[in-house]
Amino acid sequence: MTTTTAPTRLMLVTPPVADAEAISFRLMQAFAGGDVAAVLLRLADGDERSRIERVKRLVGPVQSNNVALVVEGPAVIATRGGADGVHLTTGPEAVAEARSSLRDERIIGAGGLRARHDAMDIGEAGVDYVMFGEPRPDGSVPPLPAVIERASWWAEIFETPCVAYVPDADAIVPLVETGAEFVALGAWAFDEGQDIRALVEQANAAIAAFAARKASAR
Template sequence: MTTHPTPTRLMLVTPPVSDAEAMAFRLMQAMAGGDIAAIVLRLADGDERSRIERVKRLAGPVQSGNVALVVEASALVATRGGADGVHLTSGPEGIAEARSSLKNERIIGAGGLRARHDAMDMGEAGVDYVMFGEPRPDGSIPPLPAVIERAGWWAEIFETPCVAYAPDADSIGPLVETGAEFIALGAWAFDEEQDLRGLVAQANAAIAARAARKSAR
């Protein structure tokens, strides 16, 4: 059994971004709320050049806060935009292609995992993290109990870090308890009425509370 001495940290997964200026403002709000390890940037449709420009606009502000910017896009868009890595849902073939292009110079994360063996295949392919619970292509979300089970199973056994995707604020606490290395707050966190700074602070408080309980044992 593998133990993980590193504490759980927070990630954000943006909605598809077309307006980089507006997103830059929201990300600054988020980072003011406390510790964030990485931001997974999803890009709205557009030509390659416009997508690269959006990544460039956001890479500087994010990275200046010591936060990694991981892009759900091709390796080319990520590298030319100055991102720290890519988030892929294309299976082992996509991972192999990205590894060939990026070598070991950037983060490669895997999502869109439907079954345990999918995750194990990605781990064997050498990804830097696997994500459980993110919305499916049709927008539906896996049941929270299934995500809790999957994240807890992975965190207990495997060395490759896992990300547990929180579908709402109420799920943050239960997902922190799985021991997952990262908790991801998704597109819902960027809703206009959402206090993103406060949400990040709340999530970090839940992480700190679990760490305190563990150290007290």
């Protein structure tokens, strides 16, 4: 996941996963809908061994589709599970520690950024992407206009890629239009009754339409 002039790409953020087989089935449905760059795997509670085992069960199916698997921290779960990277939400010190141990061998992403200076501090710590707009610890999400403003600001100024978290289907188009390198369909996309394949198709269609408008404006 590196910054390029290529169109925005899609990321999926899972709900907390306790059943690797069930989420694998939903991910295969999603991949059938079109291009997906990465999956951010969030794990339900459990001991270290069981969480590593869940990662191991998902690495093959995800990576065989040319999709990166990034695990929400700690780094030891991601590395021992064979994932492509780790997603941290605990600040620059955690990022620096992970970078020291992982070097450039795995993706390191960061979220939980509440202010511009938080994002700049974390960017300087050496992350491969920053995420804006993901749910807060209480489950609420920031107002969409604030996420649009933050993602647009970052994408215009900084080289480190950003991910704009999409809180619902109606937010796909405006977040694609921020120019963020990645947009992330959140855990809501995995809800029972959601057609995740259609959502991925919808997101990729929005990405293609925005890229075409940019190309025609040059």
